Structure formats: C-alpha cells, structure tokens
Amino acid sequence: MAFAERVIRLKQEGAYEVLARAQELERDGREIIHLEIGEPDFATAPHISMAGVKAIVEGRTRYNPSAGIHELRAALADDAGRRRGMTVLPDQVVVGPGAKPLLFFPMLALVEPGDEVLCPDPGFPTYEAVIRLAGGVPVSVPLVEENDFSFDLDAFHRLITRRTKVVLLNSPSNPTGGVMPREDLERIAEVAIERGLWVISDEIYSRIAYDGRQVPSIAAFPGMQERTVIVDGFSKTYAMTGWRLGYGILPETLAARVQLLLTHSVGCTAHMTQYAGLEAVHGPQEWVEGMVAIYQRRRDRLVAGLNAIPGIRCKTPQGAFYAFPNVSALNRPVSDLASQILEEAGVALLPGTAFGPAGEGYLRISYANSLERIEQGLTRLEAFFRRLK
Numbered sequence: 001m002a003f004a005e006r007v008i009r010l011k012q013e014g015a016y017e018v019l020a021r022a023q024e025l026e027r028d029g030r031e032i033i034h035l036e037i038g039e040p041d042f043a044t045a046p047h048i049s050m051a052g053v054k055a056i057v058e059g060r061t062r063y064n065p066s067a068g069i070h071e072l073r074a075a076l077a078d079d080a081g082r083r084r085g086m087t088v089l090p091d092q093v094v095v096g097p098g099a100k101p102l103l104f105f106p107m108l109a110l111v112e113p114g115d116e117v118l119c120p121d122p123g124f125p126t127y128e129a130v131i132r133l134a135g136g137v138p139v140s141v142p143l144v145e146e147n148d149f150s151f152d153l154d155a156f157h158r159l160i161t162r163r164t165k166v167v168l169l170n171s172p173s174n175p176t177g178g179v180m181p182r183e184d185l186e187r188i189a190e191v192a193i194e195r196g197l198w199v200i201s202d203e204i205y206s207r208i209a210y211d212g213r214q215v216p217s218i219a220a221f222p223g224m225q226e227r228t229v230i231v232d233g234f235s236k237t238y239a240m241t242g243w244r245l246g247y248g249i250l251p252e253t254l255a256a257r258v259q260l261l262l263t264h265s266v267g268c269t270a271h272m273t274q275y276a277g278l279e280a281v282h283g284p285q286e287w288v289e290g291m292v293a294i295y296q297r298r299r300d301r302l303v304a305g306l307n308a309i310p311g312i313r314c315k316t317p318q319g320a321f322y323a324f325p326n327v328s329a330l331n332r333p334v335s336d337l338a339s340q341i342l343e344e345a346g347v348a349l350l351p352g353t354a355f356g357p358a359g360e361g362y363l364r365i366s367y368a369n370s371l372e373r374i375e376q377g378l379t380r381l382e383a384f385f386r387r388l389k
Helices: 014-027 046-057 070-084 100-110 125-133 153-159 182-195 252-263 271-282 286-307 334-345 371-388
Strands: 093-096 116-121 137-144 164-170 198-202 228-233 246-249 363-366
Touching: 014 334, 046 271, 070 093, 070 228, 070 246, 070 271, 093 100, 093 252, 100 125, 100 164, 100 198, 100 228, 100 246, 100 252, 116 125, 125 137, 125 164, 137 153, 153 182, 164 182, 182 198, 286 371, 334 363, 334 371
Parallel strands: 116 137, 116 164, 164 198, 198 228
Antiparallel strands: 093 246, 228 246
C-alpha cells in the first residue's frame, strides 16, 4: 500500500522498542532490571483514584467541553500560574488526553510547511515527529554537558534564520535531567521577542526538581506569556500516566484554535479523569514532595554508583528522573552498547541516540524504579563494564 509521506517517516519511540525486547527476554525466563521507561513506579494516590471512582459512580461519564471542564481549567489557571509567578485565566487553559496533544496541536496551529522549529538535541522523540507532521523542519540545538545540558546558545543564535517560527524547550529535560538556568532563558526570550518567535515550553517535569531548586518558566519573563505555550500534565507529578490527562497554557486566541483541533480529533478528554485531576490539584501535595524526595535519594545512589565504574562519568541531574551518563571513553556506538547490556547483563536502558544524534556517547537511565532494583542494576552494570574493559 502507498502511505502518505507524513506517516512513512514516523519512527517508534526507542523506549517502547527496548521494553518490547526486554519483555521477550522475560518471557524466556530472564530477570530484567527495567531502567528504560520514563514512568513513575508509584501508584496514583488513593484520594485521586477515589475521586475518579466517585465521578464514575455519579455518572460523570459524558461528553464535556473540548477544552475541558470549567472547574479543572479554573483550578489549573490558579495553580499553574501561581507556581510560575504569572496570572493565568481559565480561558487560556486547554485540557487534553495527555500532554502530547498539547505539543501537537499548537504546532499544527502555528507552523506552515517549510517553517523551521528549533528543538533540543538530545530531546524527546515526539518533538521531531510533531514538527514534521505539521510540515515543519526540525533544527537541532545541541545540549551542552558542561552547561548542565542547557542549550548551546552560540549554536542557537547561529541556527536562527528567516524561516524560524518556533523554539521548543524542555526543562527539566528528558533525557538529560538538566534544568535550563534563568540567564539562558533570558537570552532565548530576548531573541524570541526581537524576532517575533513562538516558544513551546514542555514543562511536564517542572515539579520534579532537586536540592530545593526552582524551575523557571520562560512564559513568566516580561513579554513572553503572549508568545509562549506551556505544556504540562498529570502523568509525572501525580503518577497518573494511564489516566491520560494533560493541559496547555496558551494565549487565548491560540487556545481557541487548539480547542477546535481537539473538537475535530479526540472530541474531549474523559469526564471522570478530569475530576480525578481536580482532586490532584486541590488535594494534599505532601505526597508529591515525598515522591520527589525518594527520587532524589535514588538519583544520588545511581549517580555515585555510575561514577564509580571505570569508563563512565555522569553529571548529577537537576530534575526529572533520568541520568545521562557519558560513556564516550569506551569508543563504542551506544546503540550497540545498550543492546549488549540488555542481552548480556539483563539491564534495560536506552542509548542516547534514541533522542537524537547528539546523544551519541551517552546512555539514558531511568531511576523511576526502587532503590533495591537500582542497586541490582548497578551491580550488573559494574560487572558488565569490567568484562568489557
């Protein structure tokens, strides 16, 4: 069959490919340490789950407004705005079934065929997919390890052309765990205002930051709210991956266009899911803080263990729940290395190249797993690298 060019070029996410192979090995009786998937290993908090159950029992299983129920949009406007130090109106909030539609639909609304979109490399694979589906041209901006994996700002300035339309940011970052510092965001904001660029800021990990660090949002900078799309959701912060609940904060005129795209694609987000989200926002937040504290302990143990293995060096992630160790000293293609680690050591992790060419020389390791399993994974990795050397 002859398929449209826009789908022929789509590629699978590397994490799902590795997971599929790991599960094959498990069916053959192998014990696999799963450090590949970016999914919290915590259960959704009971008070959130019960709010969803209660909504079903009360018959909240109907169609609802495409942009989301008003109560949730108002709650998110207040909560998300307060956390970022900005004023957000409910009409600026659009709720979707997961955060990905809020990446895809603003891109469809803003990008004409041939427009260029600057995006991080390494970066979440969906970024390139949604840019190309919108007819845009992805332009990779390298992330610099020496700058805690923030943008190479010299490259950023060089790569801007008259075709540049959008800058896509992700902080904290998947896959690096880096947080973009305020001064870097200020320079990007200056360019965006001067050149009339849009910014799409993926802030899905903004609540998962360590050592008391606050994650700045470029939308809160003067002159930026009217040209920025914030993408956020409930999957990471509230361990609600399967509930499929995300949202965007956009200028009202763009929010109206994105709402139309939701209307003609998914219709609306599940009714009961939104009431669970409402409870997540209004309910106690201490368990979120407790979850982040556990992630930090895991991070510290994983990074210390990786840095103790000859041939590996690993920066300490500032946010999210990924380590991005540098294994370039081994002089091996990381795709081959990650596959060998899975097959021989039984540890599932991802090659940095699953996130773009600049990921060569790196591995991505998720610490969204128990401290016990992380310890087991480190033991296996240490033995593997000793044999390799």
